[in-house]
Amino acid sequence: MKKLYKHTTRDIFAFVLEDQRVLKIENIFGEPIEIPLYSVFFKYFPAEQGLKIIAVDEAPADVMDLFFQVLRDVTGQDYQYSLGQVLTVELSGQNLHSETVSLKSKAQKTLLIATRNEGKTREFKAMFSQLGYAIKNLNDFPELPDVAETGMTFEENARLKAETISELTGEMVLADDSGLMVDVLGGLPGVWSARFAGDHATDAANNAKLLHELASTAISPEKRKAKFHTTLVVAAPEKDSLVVEGEWPGEIATIPKGDDGFGYDPLFVDEETGRTAAQMTLEQKNQVSHRARALKNLLKKWPEWLRQ
Numbered sequence: 133m134k135k136l137y138k139h140t141t142r143d144i145f146a147f148v149l150e151d152q153r154v155l156k157i158e159n160i161f162g163e164p165i166e167i168p169l170y171s172v173f174f175k176y177f178p179a180e181q182g183l184k185i186i187a188v189d190e191a192p193a194d195v196m197d198l199f200f201q202v203l204r205d206v207t208g209q210d211y212q213y214s215l216g217q218v219l220t221v222e223l224s225g226q227n228l229h230s231e232t233v234s235l236k237s238k239a240q241k242t243l244l245i246a247t248r249n250e251g252k253t254r255e256f257k258a259m260f261s262q263l264g265y266a267i268k269n270l271n272d273f274p275e276l277p278d279v280a281e282t283g284m285t286f287e288e289n290a291r292l293k294a295e296t297i298s299e300l301t302g303e304m305v306l307a308d309d310s311g312l313m314v315d316v317l318g319g320l321p322g323v324w325s326a327r328f329a330g331d332h333a334t335d336a337a338n339n340a341k342l343l344h345e346l347a348s349t350a351i352s353p354e355k356r357k358a359k360f361h362t363t364l365v366v367a368a369p370e371k372d373s374l375v376v377e378g379e380w381p382g383e384i385a386t387i388p389k390g391d392d393g394f395g396y397d398p399l400f401v402d403e404e405t406g407r408t409a410a411q412m413t414l415e416q417k418n419q420v421s422h423r424a425r426a427l428k429n430l431l432k433k434w435p436e437w438l439r440q
Protein backbone atom coordinates (compact mmCIF):
# COMPACT_ATOMS: atom_id res chain seq x y z
CA MET A 133 0.00 0.00 0.00
CA LYS A 134 1.29 3.37 -0.86
CA LYS A 135 0.11 6.30 1.14
CA LEU A 136 0.74 9.83 0.12
CA TYR A 137 0.84 12.66 2.59
CA LYS A 138 0.70 15.83 0.67
CA HIS A 139 1.71 19.03 2.27
CA THR A 140 -1.01 21.63 2.11
CA THR A 141 1.00 24.66 1.13
CA ARG A 142 4.29 23.27 -0.17
CA ASP A 143 3.20 20.75 -2.71
CA ILE A 144 6.71 19.52 -3.51
CA PHE A 145 6.55 17.58 -0.29
CA ALA A 146 5.15 14.16 0.42
CA PHE A 147 5.84 11.26 2.74
CA VAL A 148 5.37 7.84 1.24
CA LEU A 149 4.62 4.88 3.46
CA GLU A 150 4.33 1.29 2.30
CA ASP A 151 2.65 -1.32 4.46
CA GLN A 152 2.96 1.03 7.39
CA ARG A 153 6.74 0.96 7.08
CA VAL A 154 8.84 3.95 6.22
CA LEU A 155 9.97 2.94 2.79
CA LYS A 156 11.32 6.18 1.61
CA ILE A 157 10.61 9.82 1.69
CA GLU A 158 10.27 11.42 -1.63
CA ASN A 159 8.89 14.45 -3.36
CA ILE A 160 5.83 14.32 -5.59
CA PHE A 161 8.05 13.63 -8.57
CA GLY A 162 9.12 10.39 -6.90
CA GLU A 163 12.64 11.63 -6.21
CA PRO A 164 14.26 10.96 -2.86
CA ILE A 165 14.28 14.11 -0.79
CA GLU A 166 17.68 15.61 -0.55
CA ILE A 167 16.88 19.28 -0.37
CA PRO A 168 18.10 20.80 2.86
CA LEU A 169 14.85 22.65 3.44
CA TYR A 170 13.24 20.36 5.96
CA SER A 171 16.27 18.26 6.68
CA VAL A 172 17.05 21.13 9.05
CA PHE A 173 13.89 20.23 10.89
CA PHE A 174 13.62 16.50 10.42
CA LYS A 175 16.79 14.58 10.35
CA TYR A 176 16.93 10.91 9.65
CA PHE A 177 19.79 9.05 11.24
CA PRO A 178 19.78 5.38 10.36
CA ALA A 179 21.09 3.73 13.48
CA GLU A 180 22.42 0.20 13.09
CA GLN A 181 19.01 -1.33 13.55
CA GLY A 182 16.60 1.50 13.17
CA LEU A 183 15.97 5.04 12.27
CA LYS A 184 16.23 8.01 14.53
CA ILE A 185 14.22 11.04 13.64
CA ILE A 186 15.08 14.29 15.27
CA ALA A 187 12.66 17.13 14.84
CA VAL A 188 13.99 20.51 15.74
CA ASP A 189 11.33 22.82 17.00
CA GLU A 190 11.07 25.64 14.53
CA ALA A 191 9.17 23.95 11.72
CA PRO A 192 5.95 25.74 10.76
CA ALA A 193 2.92 24.34 12.61
CA ASP A 194 1.38 22.81 9.48
CA VAL A 195 4.62 20.95 8.74
CA MET A 196 4.75 19.65 12.30
CA ASP A 197 1.15 18.45 12.03
CA LEU A 198 1.98 16.49 8.92
CA PHE A 199 5.06 15.06 10.55
CA PHE A 200 3.08 13.84 13.54
CA GLN A 201 0.44 12.31 11.34
CA VAL A 202 3.19 10.26 9.70
CA LEU A 203 4.75 9.33 13.04
CA ARG A 204 1.44 8.15 14.44
CA ASP A 205 0.90 5.96 11.40
CA VAL A 206 4.35 4.46 11.50
CA THR A 207 4.64 3.83 15.22
CA GLY A 208 1.05 3.59 16.38
CA GLN A 209 1.97 5.98 19.20
CA ASP A 210 0.78 9.46 19.88
CA TYR A 211 3.64 11.87 20.39
CA GLN A 212 3.15 15.05 22.35
CA TYR A 213 5.06 18.02 21.20
CA SER A 214 5.55 21.53 22.45
CA LEU A 215 7.39 24.44 20.95
CA GLY A 216 11.00 24.80 22.01
CA GLN A 217 11.42 21.06 22.45
CA VAL A 218 13.68 18.75 20.50
CA LEU A 219 11.89 15.52 19.80
CA THR A 220 13.73 12.28 19.20
CA VAL A 221 11.86 9.25 17.94
CA GLU A 222 13.55 5.92 17.41
CA LEU A 223 11.90 3.40 15.16
CA SER A 224 12.92 -0.22 15.46
CA GLY A 225 14.64 -2.09 12.67
CA GLN A 226 11.63 -4.26 11.80
CA ASN A 227 9.61 -1.20 10.94
CA LEU A 228 12.07 -0.15 8.34
CA HIS A 229 12.93 -0.99 4.84
CA SER A 230 16.65 -1.11 4.21
CA GLU A 231 16.28 1.59 1.60
CA THR A 232 16.11 4.17 4.33
CA VAL A 233 19.86 3.72 4.78
CA SER A 234 20.48 5.51 1.54
CA LEU A 235 18.78 8.57 2.92
CA LYS A 236 21.71 9.26 5.13
CA SER A 237 24.27 9.63 2.41
CA LYS A 238 21.81 11.66 0.37
CA ALA A 239 21.03 13.96 3.24
CA GLN A 240 24.60 14.31 4.48
CA LYS A 241 25.79 17.81 3.66
CA THR A 242 29.01 19.63 4.27
CA LEU A 243 29.04 23.21 5.45
CA LEU A 244 32.13 25.42 5.30
CA ILE A 245 32.66 27.71 8.27
CA ALA A 246 34.93 30.67 7.60
CA THR A 247 37.01 30.34 10.76
CA ARG A 248 40.47 29.19 11.69
CA ASN A 249 39.48 28.87 15.35
CA GLU A 250 39.41 25.16 16.24
CA GLY A 251 37.59 25.85 19.53
CA LYS A 252 34.62 27.35 17.70
CA THR A 253 34.81 24.62 15.07
CA ARG A 254 34.58 21.87 17.71
CA GLU A 255 31.39 23.45 19.04
CA PHE A 256 29.86 23.88 15.59
CA LYS A 257 30.75 20.28 14.67
CA ALA A 258 28.83 18.94 17.66
CA MET A 259 25.86 21.24 17.06
CA PHE A 260 25.62 20.61 13.31
CA SER A 261 26.11 16.84 13.56
CA GLN A 262 22.67 16.82 15.23
CA LEU A 263 21.38 18.19 11.96
CA GLY A 264 23.29 15.78 9.76
CA TYR A 265 25.87 18.29 8.54
CA ALA A 266 29.60 17.68 8.42
CA ILE A 267 31.71 20.79 9.07
CA LYS A 268 34.88 22.05 7.41
CA ASN A 269 36.83 25.15 8.35
CA LEU A 270 39.48 27.30 6.69
CA ASN A 271 42.27 25.12 8.07
CA ASP A 272 41.02 22.49 5.58
CA PHE A 273 41.69 24.97 2.76
CA PRO A 274 45.19 26.42 3.24
CA GLU A 275 44.95 28.15 -0.15
CA LEU A 276 42.15 30.43 1.06
CA PRO A 277 43.32 33.78 2.48
CA ASP A 278 42.96 35.15 5.99
CA VAL A 279 40.19 37.75 5.93
CA ALA A 280 41.17 40.92 7.77
CA GLU A 281 38.63 41.82 10.44
CA THR A 282 38.53 45.53 9.77
CA GLY A 283 34.94 46.08 10.93
CA MET A 284 33.92 47.89 14.09
CA THR A 285 30.97 45.57 14.78
CA PHE A 286 30.46 41.82 15.05
CA GLU A 287 28.15 41.94 12.06
CA GLU A 288 30.62 43.77 9.85
CA ASN A 289 33.35 41.26 10.67
CA ALA A 290 31.12 38.20 10.29
CA ARG A 291 29.92 39.53 6.92
CA LEU A 292 33.51 40.14 5.81
CA LYS A 293 34.48 36.55 6.65
CA ALA A 294 31.35 34.83 5.25
CA GLU A 295 30.92 36.91 2.11
CA THR A 296 34.60 36.97 1.10
CA ILE A 297 34.96 33.21 1.42
CA SER A 298 31.63 32.57 -0.28
CA GLU A 299 32.68 34.74 -3.23
CA LEU A 300 36.01 32.94 -3.51
CA THR A 301 34.58 29.43 -3.29
CA GLY A 302 31.14 29.91 -4.87
CA GLU A 303 29.73 27.96 -1.90
CA MET A 304 27.36 28.73 0.92
CA VAL A 305 29.54 29.77 3.88
CA LEU A 306 28.82 30.42 7.57
CA ALA A 307 30.97 32.78 9.64
CA ASP A 308 30.99 33.52 13.34
CA ASP A 309 32.23 36.74 14.85
CA SER A 310 32.07 36.62 18.58
CA GLY A 311 33.55 38.07 21.72
CA LEU A 312 33.28 38.87 25.36
CA MET A 313 31.63 42.14 26.45
CA VAL A 314 32.33 43.31 30.00
CA ASP A 315 29.96 45.94 31.43
CA VAL A 316 32.48 47.89 33.48
CA LEU A 317 34.81 48.05 30.47
CA GLY A 318 32.06 49.60 28.32
CA GLY A 319 31.62 46.38 26.30
CA LEU A 320 35.31 45.66 25.74
CA PRO A 321 37.08 43.54 24.64
CA GLY A 322 34.11 43.05 22.22
CA VAL A 323 35.18 42.72 18.60
CA TRP A 324 38.79 42.87 19.80
CA SER A 325 38.43 39.79 22.05
CA ALA A 326 40.86 37.66 20.05
CA ARG A 327 43.37 40.55 19.95
CA PHE A 328 42.82 42.09 23.42
CA ALA A 329 46.44 41.64 24.52
CA GLY A 330 47.82 42.39 21.04
CA ASP A 331 47.86 40.84 17.56
CA HIS A 332 48.15 37.04 17.70
CA ALA A 333 47.79 37.14 21.50
CA THR A 334 47.42 33.78 23.22
CA ASP A 335 44.31 32.93 25.23
CA ALA A 336 46.44 33.07 28.40
CA ALA A 337 47.66 36.59 27.59
CA ASN A 338 44.11 37.80 26.87
CA ASN A 339 42.85 36.28 30.12
CA ALA A 340 45.71 37.85 32.11
CA LYS A 341 44.97 41.26 30.61
CA LEU A 342 41.28 40.95 31.43
CA LEU A 343 42.00 40.09 35.08
CA HIS A 344 44.47 42.96 35.24
CA GLU A 345 41.92 45.44 33.84
CA LEU A 346 39.31 44.36 36.38
CA ALA A 347 41.61 44.04 39.40
CA SER A 348 41.27 47.58 40.69
CA THR A 349 37.93 48.69 39.23
CA ALA A 350 35.69 45.69 39.72
CA ILE A 351 36.01 44.01 43.08
CA SER A 352 32.36 43.01 43.69
CA PRO A 353 30.57 40.41 41.51
CA GLU A 354 27.94 42.99 40.38
CA LYS A 355 30.77 44.99 38.90
CA ARG A 356 32.02 41.97 36.97
CA LYS A 357 28.89 41.42 34.84
CA ALA A 358 29.62 40.40 31.27
CA LYS A 359 28.16 38.57 28.30
CA PHE A 360 29.40 36.54 25.39
CA HIS A 361 28.07 37.65 22.03
CA THR A 362 27.94 35.82 18.68
CA THR A 363 26.82 37.15 15.32
CA LEU A 364 26.43 34.47 12.65
CA VAL A 365 26.28 35.30 8.97
CA VAL A 366 25.42 32.84 6.21
CA ALA A 367 26.45 33.99 2.74
CA ALA A 368 25.73 32.33 -0.59
CA PRO A 369 26.19 33.42 -4.21
CA GLU A 370 23.42 35.70 -5.51
CA LYS A 371 21.75 36.04 -2.10
CA ASP A 372 21.52 38.70 0.57
CA SER A 373 23.28 37.29 3.62
CA LEU A 374 21.35 35.98 6.58
CA VAL A 375 22.36 37.54 9.93
CA VAL A 376 21.45 36.33 13.44
CA GLU A 377 22.77 36.87 16.96
CA GLY A 378 22.99 35.11 20.31
CA GLU A 379 24.07 36.27 23.79
CA TRP A 380 25.01 34.49 27.01
CA PRO A 381 24.90 36.47 30.28
CA GLY A 382 27.39 35.90 33.09
CA GLU A 383 30.23 37.45 35.03
CA ILE A 384 34.01 37.39 35.17
CA ALA A 385 35.65 35.18 37.82
CA THR A 386 38.62 36.39 39.85
CA ILE A 387 40.70 33.31 39.07
CA PRO A 388 40.53 30.92 36.10
CA LYS A 389 38.59 27.69 36.73
CA GLY A 390 38.20 24.57 34.57
CA ASP A 391 40.16 22.99 31.72
CA ASP A 392 37.64 22.65 28.89
CA GLY A 393 36.73 25.11 26.16
CA PHE A 394 38.90 27.88 24.75
CA GLY A 395 39.48 31.63 24.93
CA TYR A 396 37.99 33.27 28.01
CA ASP A 397 36.06 30.16 29.04
CA PRO A 398 37.98 29.66 32.35
CA LEU A 399 36.99 33.21 33.42
CA PHE A 400 33.39 33.35 32.21
CA VAL A 401 30.90 32.31 34.89
CA ASP A 402 27.47 31.22 33.64
CA GLU A 403 24.77 33.28 35.36
CA GLU A 404 22.47 30.26 35.79
CA THR A 405 24.76 27.56 37.15
CA GLY A 406 27.68 29.51 38.63
CA ARG A 407 30.10 27.31 36.68
CA THR A 408 32.69 28.70 34.33
CA ALA A 409 32.33 27.78 30.67
CA ALA A 410 35.57 25.79 31.05
CA GLN A 411 33.98 23.73 33.85
CA MET A 412 31.26 22.59 31.44
CA THR A 413 31.44 19.68 29.04
CA LEU A 414 31.14 20.49 25.35
CA GLU A 415 27.53 19.24 25.46
CA GLN A 416 26.66 21.44 28.46
CA LYS A 417 28.23 24.53 26.92
CA ASN A 418 26.42 23.82 23.65
CA GLN A 419 23.07 23.93 25.44
CA VAL A 420 23.47 27.47 26.74
CA SER A 421 26.28 29.30 24.96
CA HIS A 422 26.00 32.45 22.83
CA ARG A 423 26.92 30.31 19.81
CA ALA A 424 24.18 27.76 20.55
CA ARG A 425 21.62 30.54 21.01
CA ALA A 426 22.67 32.15 17.74
CA LEU A 427 22.40 28.80 15.96
CA LYS A 428 18.90 28.32 17.35
CA ASN A 429 17.95 31.69 15.91
CA LEU A 430 19.58 30.72 12.63
CA LEU A 431 17.48 27.55 12.37
CA LYS A 432 14.32 29.62 12.68
CA LYS A 433 15.20 31.59 9.58
CA TRP A 434 17.47 29.39 7.51
CA PRO A 435 14.92 27.19 5.65
CA GLU A 436 12.89 30.21 4.55
CA TRP A 437 16.09 31.99 3.48
CA LEU A 438 17.23 28.96 1.45
CA ARG A 439 13.94 28.97 -0.45
CA GLN A 440 14.21 32.62 -1.45
Ligand SMILES: O=c1[nH]c(=O)c2ncn([C@@H]3O[C@H](COP(=O)(O)OP(=O)(O)OP(=O)(O)O)[C@@H](O)[C@H]3O)c2[nH]1
Pocket residue numbers: 246247248249252281308309310311312325326338360393394395396397398400409421
Ligand atom coordinates in the same frame (compact mmCIF):
# COMPACT_ATOMS: atom_id res chain seq x y z
O1 LIG B 1 36.08 31.78 26.13
C1 LIG B 1 35.54 31.93 25.06
N1 LIG B 1 34.50 31.12 24.75
C2 LIG B 1 33.77 31.28 23.66
O2 LIG B 1 32.83 30.53 23.43
C3 LIG B 1 34.17 32.33 22.79
N2 LIG B 1 33.71 32.76 21.63
C4 LIG B 1 34.49 33.78 21.30
N3 LIG B 1 35.43 34.00 22.20
C5 LIG B 1 36.51 35.01 22.20
O3 LIG B 1 36.29 35.89 21.18
C6 LIG B 1 37.23 35.74 20.13
C7 LIG B 1 36.48 35.67 18.87
O4 LIG B 1 37.07 36.45 17.87
P1 LIG B 1 36.72 36.10 16.39
O5 LIG B 1 35.23 35.90 16.28
O6 LIG B 1 37.35 37.03 15.47
O7 LIG B 1 37.35 34.64 16.24
P2 LIG B 1 38.84 34.19 16.00
O8 LIG B 1 39.68 35.33 15.52
O9 LIG B 1 39.32 33.45 17.19
O10 LIG B 1 38.64 33.15 14.81
P3 LIG B 1 38.00 33.45 13.34
O11 LIG B 1 36.64 32.83 13.35
O12 LIG B 1 37.94 34.94 13.15
O13 LIG B 1 38.92 32.75 12.37
C8 LIG B 1 37.88 34.38 20.41
O14 LIG B 1 39.18 34.30 19.87
C9 LIG B 1 37.85 34.34 21.91
O15 LIG B 1 38.88 35.11 22.44
C10 LIG B 1 35.27 33.11 23.13
N4 LIG B 1 35.95 32.90 24.26
Ligand SMILES: [Mg+2]
Pocket residue numbers: 281326
Ligand atom coordinates in the same frame (compact mmCIF):
# COMPACT_ATOMS: atom_id res chain seq x y z
MG1 LIG C 1 38.97 36.57 14.15
